[in-house]
Amino acid sequence: MGILFSFFAVVALIVVVFVGVQGANLHYLFGVIIPFAAFITFIVGIVYRVFRWGKVPVPFRIPTTGGQQTSFPWIKASRIDNPSSALGVAVRMALEVLLFRSLFRNMRSELRDGPKLSYASSKWLWLGGIAFHYTFLIILIRHMRLFFEPVPGIIKIAESLDGFFQVGAPVVYVTDVVFLGAVTFLFLRRVVIPQLRYISLAADYFPLFLIGGIGVTGVLMRYFFKTDVVGIKELTMGWITFSPVVPQGIHIIFYVHLFLVSSLLAYFPMSKLMHMAGVFLSPTRNLANTNRAELHVNPWNYPVKVHTYEEYEDDYREFMKSAGLPVEKE
Amino acid sequence: MYNGGKIVIGLLIFVGLVISPFLLKGDKATAKPDPKVDTPEILKMPVGERTCVEDKEYMKAEHMKMLNEWRDWVVRDGLNIYTSKAGKEYTMSLQNTCMKCHSNKSKFCDECHNYVGVKPYCWDCHIAPKEEG
Numbered sequence: 001m002g003i004l005f006s007f008f009a010v011v012a013l014i015v016v017v018f019v020g021v022q023g024a025n026l027h028y029l030f031g032v033i034i035p036f037a038a039f040i041t042f043i044v045g046i047v048y049r050v051f052r053w054g055k056v057p058v059p060f061r062i063p064t065t066g067g068q069q070t071s072f073p074w075i076k077a078s079r080i081d082n083p084s085s086a087l088g089v090a091v092r093m094a095l096e097v098l099l100f101r102s103l104f105r106n107m108r109s110e111l112r113d114g115p116k117l118s119y120a121s122s123k124w125l126w127l128g129g130i131a132f133h134y135t136f137l138i139i140l141i142r143h144m145r146l147f148f149e150p151v152p153g154i155i156k157i158a159e160s161l162d163g164f165f166q167v168g169a170p171v172v173y174v175t176d177v178v179f180l181g182a183v184t185f186l187f188l189r190r191v192v193i194p195q196l197r198y199i200s201l202a203a204d205y206f207p208l209f210l211i212g213g214i215g216v217t218g219v220l221m222r223y224f225f226k227t228d229v230v231g232i233k234e235l236t237m238g239w240i241t242f243s244p245v246v247p248q249g250i251h252i253i254f255y256v257h258l259f260l261v262s263s264l265l266a267y268f269p270m271s272k273l274m275h276m277a278g279v280f281l282s283p284t285r286n287l288a289n290t291n292r293a294e295l296h297v298n299p300w301n302y303p304v305k306v307h308t309y310e311e312y313e314d315d316y317r318e319f320m321k322s323a324g325l326p327v328e329k330e
Numbered sequence: 331m332y333n334g335g336k337i338v339i340g341l342l343i344f345v346g347l348v349i350s351p352f353l354l355k356g357d358k359a360t361a362k363p364d365p366k367v368d369t370p371e372i373l374k375m376p377v378g379e380r381t382c383v384e385d386k387e388y389m390k391a392e393h394m395k396m397l398n399e400w401r402d403w404v405v406r407d408g409l410n411i412y413t414s415k416a417g418k419e420y421t422m423s424l425q426n427t428c429m430k431c432h433s434n435k436s437k438f439c440d441e442c443h444n445y446v447g448v449k450p451y452c453w454d455c456h457i458a459p460k461e462e463g
Contacts, residue, residue, distance in 0.1 A: 043348055047341055054331040145447035147351035149358050156447055166451055169398035226391035229446045230363055240351045241359045280340060299332060 003191070006205035010213050013263055014256050021255045030255050031235055032244040038262035045269025050277050057299040063289040066105070070293065082289050089288045096285050100130055125189070132182035135175040136211075138162060139218075142173070146236040168223075176219055183212045207273055210264050217257035227251040363445040366437040371430055383414050383427075394450065397424060424452060429459045436461060 020026045063069065067078020079088045080095070095101040108122035141158045145151045163171035187208045190200045221227045231247035232254060238244040268274070280286065290296075313320070313327055320327050331337065346353075372380060382389045383396075400422040403409040412422045421427050432438045435458045443450060 043345060047345065050337060050341055051331070054334060054337040057332050144351070148354065149356060149361065149445070151444070151447035156449060159447060160449060169394035169450075170448075171451075226395075228390070229448075230442050233446055234362060237355075237359050240355050243360065277340075277344070281337075 002200060002202040002205050005202045006209050009202075009206055010209040010260070013210075013260060014213070017256045017259045018252065022252055027246045027255075028244075030259055031246045031250075032239065035239065035258060035262050038265040042265040042268055045266075046274070046277055049269055049274055050281075053278070053281055058283050058287065059298055059300070060296060061287045061289055061291045062283045063287075063291060064284045065289060069289050084288050084290055084293060086288065089286060093280070093286055096282070097279055100126055100133075102285075103129055124185075128182050128185040128189070131178050132186060135179035135182060138175045139173075139179060142175075146233050147240055149233075149237060170222055172223070176215070176222075180212070180215050180219065183208060183215060187212065203272055207264075207267070207271060210260060210267070214257060214260045214264065217253055217260060221251070221253050221257060225251050225253050227254045363441040365439075365441040366434055367432075369431060369433045369438075371433060382431075383412065383418075383420050384416075397428075397452065400424070424456055425459070433459050434461060435459060 017030060021030050063082065065078070065082040067081030068075060069082045070077040070079075070084040077084070079085070080091050083089045083092055092101075103126040104123065106122050106125055107119050109117060109119050112118055138158060141155060142162060145155050145159070148155070159173075162173045162175050164174065165172065187205075190196050190204060190208075228247070228250055231250050234245060234247050235250070238246075264273075268276075310329075313329060317327055317329070367380075384392075389396075400412065403412075404422050410422055412420045414420065429435070439450075442448075
């Protein structure tokens with residue numbers, strides 16, 4: 001259900017472009033207005049959501065850690081897995097954000113005959129995930145050639161390393177191949193593994209189809225339809241100088257690619273893709289385990305109205321005396 | 331907001347990265363490439379016959395693929411003659427055929443290649459023709 005819905009949602013997006021650009025000739029709408037609207041939705045949406053998250057108090061450290069916490073000097077503490085210092089937290093966060101360490105420790109559990117429960121290391125998701133994210137990053141960096149003039153050296157270096165094998169012309173980028181492979185893998189694992197298929201929703205399939213569609217249209221553009229890159233850069237430079245021009249004769253596949261990217265940008269802040277910002281706010285990763293070493297005051301504490309014994313005695317002193325109860329003050 | 335300082339710094343870094351093209355646009359942001367086809371060799375040709383091996387649109391889109399094929403045909407298969415769609419025959423040679431007319435590499439090839447950040451590896455092996463000035 002989720003698969004078909006997501007698939008046809010992406011197909012519908014592509015049809016919209018064909019109707020809008022080829023049918024109704026709305027080049028300016030699809031080339032300038034929609035990308036801008038999507039870009040603004042992307043930035044404002046992410047900032048808004050992160051602010052909302054920032055307003056949620058973290059009442060206490062959540063030490064779900066994989067190591068010995070700092071205690072006596074003669075007990076060896078795990079400085080990164082169970083950090084008590086800001087540096088340790090920074091290292092743990094860096095490992096999480098850059099290397100997906102939690103995912104690396106992913107385990108597979110199986111119930112075998114016996115009955116016996118067995119666990120095994122399972123790195124495939126980590127491998128697919130890291131291949132996907134890093135190739136996506138390099139592809140993004142490569143695309144920056146369309147947004148800077150003159151093109152900075154670092155982008156050229158990324159591009160030449162990416163095309164290192166010099167296969168064909170235009171040279172095949174390693175990232176293009178790995179990226180499409182990784183997206184396919186991440187999709188297939190949801191379809192093939194029954195448990196994963198059971199928990200997968202349209203919100204899981206849709207980004208995969210969308211990103212896969214972006215990858216496929218990008219590959220078609222570069223290797224097969226040979227879109228007019230000079231024209232495209234005139235368009236993109238027009239955006240960033242706020243003097244948009246829509247050059248004639250850009251192939252429809254570019255508008256499909258651009259509209260799918262715009263959809264991704266606009267969809268981003270309201271989707272699970274927000275883990276891009278969310279990973280930095282993971283309470284089990286970004287808080288030092290100083291639960292015992294330091295005093296943590298509940299952030300929503302307010303001055304509680306109390307009624308002390310002295311006040312109680314003031315209220316009932318006469319009754320207490322007449323009942324023969326001892327009082328502290330006469 | 332809790333830990334507001336850190337969150338705001340993180341958001342500022344994010345927004346700064348995303349809008350960096352807008353902030354760092356140089357003076358040349360709107361300069362368009364203008365490849366020149368006014369070399370002496372081209373000007374010598376009669377006006378009506380000033381065409382490349384194939385038509386302009388095809389060359390613009392497919393020249394890299396064509397050069398790649400030429401390389402394979404000449405170096406690996408030992409073929410030397412390319413017959414164009416119009417039936418005209420050309421010697422397949424970057425230096426002797428292409429660069430004979432387009433002798434202005436810096437004003438022709440580089441003009442677009444630099445604009446879109448492409449660095450073809452033709453000149454790893456071939457010697458670019460000397461240009462005046």
